[in-house]
Ligand SMILES: Cc1cc2nc3c(=O)[nH]c(=O)nc-3n(C[C@H](O)[C@H](O)[C@H](O)COP(=O)(O)OP(=O)(O)OC[C@H]3O[C@@H](n4cnc5c(N)ncnc54)[C@H](O)[C@@H]3O)c2cc1C
């Protein structure tokens with residue numbers, strides 16, 4: 001049995017969750033077993049997970065799980081895993097996954113891969129790939145424990161509709177009271193969070209100051225992208241810390257990454273080089289980033305970006 | 321406050337990464353090693369600030385061979401009072417966590433700090449594992465930690481924002497950017513570090529649950545297409561028709 005934690009956000013499933021369910025379905029196919037999705041909290045959407053390949057959907061409405069706490073969530077997942085006899089447990093590699101996969105592995109004395117970027121290969125042992133050395137290398141891990149735990153990097157797989165709704169069943173669990181109180185959650189609304197974004201527009205010190213970001217925001221808006229920045233930009237307060245990408249910031253792997261006025265230092269590349277397509281705009285033809293780009297534009301960003309915005313507006317007008 | 325800070329040793333951030341022995345081993349040749357930045361810059365410094373403000377001591381712990389002593393001594397030079405090295409190769413996250421949990425079990429630490437991840441295997445696993453093995457709460461990716469008696473308030477990174485949580489000591493926390501400002505050890509610190517205790521403890525038996533069977537260097541197979549800066553229509557067309565990302 002494959003068990004997937006299907007996280008809901010205010011009753012809905014984000015694309016990132018559907019990716020994880022699809023990943024679970026593929027693992028179940030490889031092992032010729034069933035795939036169960038666990039949803040914490042009631043939601044009408046639970047049944048739809050069947051469409052993405054869950055054979056069974058379990059829900060728990062335990063009040064102790066209302067807020068996230070790694071200890072209670074691990075306990076819930078561990079109990080369900082035992083109940084259903086899970087052999088592989090799959091979670092998204094997001095703030096929830098990163099908080100619980102280690103705990104769960106310790107609880108179950110299981111093998112664990114955090115941040116897997118591919119579907120396991122089972123032809124010669126159970127092998128999963130993940131990025132190591134901050135994106136500079138890839139390691140194939142072999143797991144031979146009875147229970148295996150995997151957290152899956154966002155954007156590693158696309159959700160696929162392959163089935164139809166299944167009626168959820170509720171499970172009852174014994175969850176101790178949480179020792180952590182969640183006081184507040186502050187999230188920026190309206191944009192896709194950076195780790196989940198498929199399109200990212202990022203700018204660096206070449207912007208010259210905090211007051212010139214209008215053209216970057218406009219570009220992001222034109223293509224529906226999330227904004228990011230290099231480390232010195234966040235360190236000097238030109239942009240908020242959560243936008244900092246790279247080795248010491250957020251590691252991302254969007255479909256499209258725009259690097260504007262960013263030199264391409266190795267620590268920056270470490271967090272973004274897994275992006276599928278990279279576009280670099282820099283006035284210095286020798287900028288190292290050009291060695292890691294798919295499309296390069298040598299020019300002053302203050303000329304190029306407005307021109308790009310105009311071209312995008314025209315493109316959108318013609319494609320609607 | 322009695323605080324334990326877990327520190328790992330990682331390749332320097334600009335290190336070139338290569339693999340040897342038929343791509344089954346990381347090539348350490350020519351690689352210089354540092355204290356994992358999250359452990360040094362954020363976990364250790366915040367731990368020191370807390371003991372400076374509230375009294376108490378910071379102990380460093382590392383699971384690793386004698387070659388790690390240089391990294392541990394840097395932590396002592398920055399200000400930790402003493403250090404413990406569990407003498408074993410850190411072969412997997414659960415192995416490391418079991419060693420640290422076994423050491424911490426009898427010591428009643430108020431706070432156990434780790435970094436948010438080590439920059440070699442990027443696992444983000446050890447902190448949660450220690451917490452589970454000791455049945456303690458675990459706050460991951462914390463960007464601030466304020467103490468009021470035994471009550472701690474922390475901000476932690478979540479997708480696209482921040483969560484504010486409260487927890488009582490004892491707990492385990494993984495430190496992310498924002499937690500503190502890097503401290504550079506001064507001469508006095510370096511001299512004092514020489515006299516600080518660094519205990520070497522034998523490891524407990526524990527097996528690895530997963531192992532790397534093959535490495536690859538990420539292929540740099542991008543072939544760049546240069547586009548005329550005057551012709552952004554062409555870029556839009558390429559992104560739409562060729563790479564199909566917009
Ligand atoms: C331990 C460690 C960890 C680090 N972690 C990170 C990390 O996670 N993320 C990160 O980003 N950095 C990180 N760094 C910093 C990294 O080494 C670089 O210093 C940083 O990425 C440089 O940022 P930048 O490219 O914005 O600025 P610069 O290197 O100053 O580059 C600015 C670029 O803008 C171009 N430019 C200037 N004006 C214009 C214009 N008008 N039009 C077009 N182009 C223009 C210039 O040609 C230049 O290439 C780390 C460093 C260390 C030591």
Ligand SMILES: Nc1ncnc2c1ncn2[C@@H]1O[C@H](COP(=O)(O)O)[C@@H](O)[C@H]1O
Nearest residue numbers: 326328383434435437438443444445446
């Ligand atoms: N060998 C080790 N010895 C002590 N602490 C470690 C070791 N490896 C990892 N850690 C701690 O665990 C954190 C997360 O590491 P990881 O789970 O490897 O990403 C690091 O930031 C360290 O604080």
